Amino acid sequence: MIRFDYARPADVSEAVRAGSGEHAAFLAGGTNLVDVMKENVARPLQVVDINRLPLTDIEAREDGGLRLGALVTNAATAYDPRVQQRYPLLASAILAGASPQLRNAATNGGNLNQRTRCYYFYDVDTPCNKRNPGEGCGAIGGVNRIHAILGASDQCIATHPSDMCVALAALEAHVQVTGPDGDRAIAFSDYHRLPGDEPWRDNTLRSGELVTAIDLPAENFSTHYTYLKLRDRLSYAFALVSVAVALRLSEDGRIEVARIALGGVAHKPWRVPAAESLLQGEQPGERVFQAAAHAITEGAVGQGQNSFKIELARRAVVRALGQAAAGTPQSQTDKRIA
Amino acid sequence: MNPAVTLDRTSGRRVAAEPIASLTLRLTVNGEERVLQVEPWTTLLDLLRDKLDLTGTKKGCDHGQCGACTVLIDGRRINACLKLAVTLEGQEVTTIEGLGQPGNLHPLQAAFIEHDAFQCGYCTPGQICSAQGLINEGHARNRADVREQMSGNICRCGAYTNIADAVLEVLEQGKQP
Structure with a gap:
């Protein structure tokens, strides 16, 4: 592996100071950063180990929500009783991802900031605009079965690989960050970005900013939700398409609030408010589910090998809406799709 | 600095x-x-x-x-x-x-031998440490849980069925008073 300077700050302000260098990287669980360092994809000169920072708690918030510390592991988050009971969509999405070993090491902040698993991004012998701006994109016209069908640009068709983030998008979480210019909260839909002509920027963090927590709002959709993940093998694989659905139903069974987020299809969890509002006030049913599925995939473009994802995403949305409306969420143990 | x-x-x-x-x-x-x-x-x-x-x-x-x-x-x-x-x-x-030594096998090691849960053996130390982690973590109750929660360990020989049997047996022994 490459050589680097190592620092282990004891408090957040010290970490921000140490992390504000041009070639510094924050290290938490290491499950992604250490991997991309081994591949020579990330080449930090200073590694700032943030594992000793006091960001390891899950706390109730005054507004009825929950604050997830950035350094709480994905496993500790998914198995926390408050998360399991009140935010089962989030627990389900986390447990759909990676492996127990990885979830025991990976942190909440790190999950947000993990890099794409695009083969070309990982292979330094091939061109990649995300890794080396201006070099070109090997995936366009190349091997692109796992790549984006929505929101891509002519410079990058990579996807964001997280499952957790798809649920956080549907729950409308906020990301708390701190940095050289102080603290701020970023709405989840504004945290990750589309590649555009700056594909090297995965998110809207400013230089030196550190994620300190993820805030979940009080509305938790604990009754009508599902996380449906479709992939090439049933476990320990990234999504080809995934769907997080959260619904609030009225007493007469109509949809009052609908949230739909797609994973595996874009550079960020994909939401289309217009698709969600098509469901508002409607009785759950195939016709409105189909309408929403077409609206959320409007403008989808296949790249050849991944073109199947467009129809797969539509069918997954319809199935996930049905699961959520019925109150029968997808099991992450028994992978049969009900 | x-x-x-x-x-x-x-x-x-x-x-x-x-x-x-x-x-x-x-x-x-x-x-x-x-x-x-x-x-x-x-x-x-x-x-x-x-x-x-x-x-x-x-x-x-x-x-x-x-x-x-x-x-x-x-x-x-x-x-x-x-x-x-x-x-x-x-x-x-x-x-x-x-976890175990020659002559002092860990129950998981004994169960892997008993159930023929390996062929080449290269993945086995990881499988056994993972199984001990699964037991410590306490989220597995049945065979489906064991299979899912052991999915972070790949066995290219394909001994999965017997691995699940071995892990499930030790998990259930631990439940007994």
Whole structure:
């Protein structure tokens, strides 16, 4: 592996100071950063180990929500009783991802900031605009079965690989960050970005900013939700398409609030408010589910090998809406799709 | 603080102003307290195999995709290949050598033999450490849970059915009073 300077700050302000260098990287669980360092994809000169920072708690918030510390592991988050009971969509999405070993090491902040698993991004012998701006994109016209069908640009068709983030998008979480210019909260839909002509920027963090927590709002959709993940093998694989659905139903069974987020299809969890509002006030049913599925995939473009994802995403949305409306969420143990 | 490593803009090479000192790392390995000198880029896997001669932990993919390097940190399983050793200051590592020894097999080792749960054996130390982690973590209740929660360990020989049998047997023995 490459050589680097190592620092282990004891408090957040010290970490921000140490992390504000041009070639510094924050290290938490290491499950992604250490991997991309081994591949020579990330080449930090200073590694700032943030594992000793006091960001390891899950706390109730005054507004009825929950604050997830950035350094709480994905496993500790998914198995926390408050998360399991009140935010089962989030627990389900986390447990759909990676492996127990990885979830025991990976942190909440790190999950947000993990890099794409695009083969070309990982292979330094091939061109990649995300890794080396201006070099070109090997995936366009190349091997692109796992790549984006929505929101891509002519410079990058990579996807964001997280499952957790798809649920956080549907729950409308906020990301708390701190940095050289102080603290701020970023709405989840504004945290990750589309590649555009700056594909090297995965998110809207400013230089030196550190994620300190993820805030979940009080509305938790604990009754009508599902996380449906479709992939090439049933476990320990990234999504080809995934769907997080959260619904609030009225007493007469109509949809009052609908949230739909797609994973595996874009550079960020994909939401289309217009698709969600098509469901508002409607009785759950195939016709409105189909309408929403077409609206959320409007403008989808296949790249050849991944073109199947467009129809797969539509069918997954319809199935996930049905699961959520019925109150029968997808099991992450028994992978049969009900 | 002047960084010890800088980038030479013309050559693109990394330049160390001075040799980066190894760091002192205090670690409990299989119950024994160790004080080690470790370079910051050394993974726990390389430390175990190359410096401590604990070669039971295997290097498969070295990228967190196979589970052959699974060890326990404070009782929880992780991939040793993706963990920089210096980040584990003060923690407790358990490897396959700490679970059982020749003549003193761990119940999981005995069950793997009994159920013929390996062929080439390369993934087996990781499988057994992972299974111990699964039992410690306490989220598996049945065979479907065991299969899903052992999915971080790949077996290219395909001994999965027997691995699940062995793990389930030890898990259920543990439930008995």
